Amino acid sequence: MKIVYLATAMACAVAAPAFAQSTIDKPECIAPANPGGGFDLTCRVAQTGLEPHLTAPVQVTFMPGGIGAVAFNQFNTNRTDDGSAIVAFSTGSLLNIIVGKYGAFDENDVRWLGTAGADFGAVVVRADSEYASLKDVMDDLAADPQSVVVGAGGSVGSQDWMKGALLMREAGGTPMQMRYVAFDGGGDAIAALLGGSIEVYTGDVGEMVPYLESGEMKVLATLSPDRLAAPFDQIPTAKEQGYDVEWTIMRGFYMGKDVSDADYQAWVDAFEAAYATDAFANVQAERGLLPLNLSGEALTASINGTMDELRAIATEAGLIK
């Protein structure tokens, strides 16, 4: 079967070079978490954004557990040569590699494929919350760290937790003093925020898109270096409000180590073709992602740089020795 597909792929490439579609048999994007959170969103970008550049639609599947560890290990053991599947990762996954949650495997054991874009941390409260600005939250945290119930979709040591920990540190406390509740994915955490179980949700900007219009939640601050474009242009950054907390999330995809160069290149081509279009930029914008378009070698180099930075932060936070 695969041979037939490859032959068709070559035929297509020869026949229609003007509008080349990469041929990938049953393309699959694996979101290594429960639905509704950041990985879900990452895969949706691949699904919608790559649609014109692939011969078949990308199917999104979920492989929850261990904040991506299961998928990472799966692609290091069973599916190292699966050329149809890409796996979503974020800066948080890199953090997990650093603290050893992904076992013996590290950043050199997968093939980094391409980015979906960048996302930023967000401090979110319910629409009727007493907190009107980030300052209110920070003042309470400074006065009594235990007085604010913070929650998010990741366990201790995850990047969701890091955002809370960084806020706590900025307020003058230690991460251990915080009152933090770990949920299994962003969807559950949002439900808990809406239901009033937690007061502050340290989520991501991107996943807030559907809720901005309906007005059930308000974003007190984005943890981005600069103001974001619409529809987030009304939301101040933490820095503007006088707090030096920044959390940039790179979102992208990796593949197994032993994927054939042909399959890898087919995906890279699809990404490169997509990056060149306005349509892809629109998809990114709709999902609250800033353009950050890197694939193949360039991405791998960038990740190696990021890993050094993150290792420094993690050591500082006491997560690794």
Place this chain on the structure above:
Amino acid sequence: MTDRIFAAVLLAVTIGYAVIAFTVISAPFQYDPLGPESWPQILSIVAVLCLLYILWRPDDVTMDLTRSVWFRLGAAVALLLAYGRLYEPLGFVIATILFGTIMALMLSAPRWGAVAFGVAAGVLGWLLCVTVMDLNLPEGAVVEALLETFNKEGN
């Protein structure tokens, strides 16, 4: 007696579970008073108490199996394990034909009936699941290699 043996085996496993719960599992720090270790600790205590009770007052159950029945069961498990082991290397079709035929023979199906069953399960199963329902079943490393050589010769 059977009950006691089974309980003793489970007790050994549970004690292993308990030792891990009480010594190995711990978090660098945690926000809830229980932490990752308390729940398994509680469970292991409940399980140990239940097992001690069974050891003390076992039910009067016997396995009541003849040696030939044990042999059949052992063979069935071995067949299943082999089927699982060969699922990917041989691929669904060949593994299923082999498993279906041997298992049916073992359950004293008529010889040609067993072969027909095995072939039907393998081939129809593949057609129905892969072709019609588009499920993801292994083609088999062996089959893939064969196809490849065939293809090369064809070229």
Place this chain on the structure above:
Amino acid sequence: MDTVLSGLATGFAVALDPFNLMLVLVGCFLGTLIGALPGLGPINGVAILLPIAYGLGFQPEAALILLAGIYYGAEYGGRISSILLNVPGDAGAVMTTLDGNPMARNGEAGRALSLSAVASFVGGTFAVILMSLFAPALAKFAVTFGPADYVALMVFAFASLASLVGKSTVKTLLGATIGLMLATIGIDANTGVARYTFGIPDILAGIDFLIVVVGLFGMAELLSLVEHQARGTLKSLPVDRSFVRMADLAQTKWTIARASVIGFFIGILPGTGASVASAVAYGTEKRISDTHGTFGTGDVRGLAAPEAANNAAAGGSMVPMLTLGIPGSGTTAILLGALLMFNIQPGPMMFAQRPEVAWGLVASMYIGNVALLVINLPLVGLFARMLTIPQHYLTPLIAVLAFIGIYTIVGNPHDLFMITMLGVFGWFLRKLDFSLAPIILGFVLGGLFEDNLRRALSISGGDWGILVQNWKSVLLYLLALLVVLVPVVLARRARKVAAA
């Protein structure tokens, strides 16, 4: 109310289009086939066929209607193997085996299958009606259910399951504990610490529910068939032409009503689904109405309760997805994916922005329920004939089907090894008079119980008082107490009456 009616009118106009109507029927039929494979339930059925629906280039509403049909079909298909073979097809079908399979063994497979279809239809329709009338309000209620309330719900679930006690109380307790212990394997959701994984990446996420179900039930059943065959104690069943009777419906009408309500409300809570709903419905029903101890031997009420409940739960889990964009179960998560794939954002704005899709989906759920009944009732006789396949072919066929179902979930041959070993374990347990249902339920409820308990305590900063702080928790604890006490009181009264 007017907007609901006009919305439904729009929806039915879309769903009753001849082409779309045909899609519902095709979906129901395909779904039934997929669901009948052990291990493949609605989640995988919808996930597997989603790219096909997308690839056919249908309008969004047509594709969603097809998927809704598959969803309902697979939901029902799972019952076929539960009833006929004692092999649950998916999570929600475990309780169906308890009375459904004994009915089949008594030569009433047709009656069990048709009753199951009717109960499913009533439960499913009830849920869709409530959903279309009150979805926004229900969703608001569902999210107020906090971790402490989930803990109370788990206590209630375990209390209602106390009714499952088999021959030996201590073995039932041990079984539930084994299930809870199995649930602790994997990475801890609160602190991220790995427990009992021994460095094996495949179980970092814990053991998949379906593997436990298909292993403990399906493969153990297979070994038991081999055993009986070897002993020559296997009795062949006559061709069975039984069908659901009016008397059955009269006897189960309140059972179905109660189970539908329980199933629906458990279904709308994010994180719980058909498995919890059917377990609680069965447990409660057994507590309330099993006065003669006939549950577990082929009682029609013991079959109707879980069947109505899991279909009501399937409908209920649509509520948070359609109104808040929060998927309440695995299957709705996939449907959510389908919506996003067609560039429709589920959530608060969906009914306003894309009424034809939102209401078309709702209307197709009404139609899907009817279609299922129409398709499956005539086929009952055909399915029941499956039992006339000679055992020497049926036994290997169970293994082939189970392997297909389990392998296609993640494509990991390691899982095939796991189900075989769990099957051996399950066979021993059955030989020693353990009932398997408590193990499965301990396993399903264990993770929810522990995680939510610890979440609640993190919220309160370690204060256990949070567990009884709001009326929902307190109400559930009271109900739990009631479920335990009522049968005791009833039994005592019965004894008094008998004495007098």
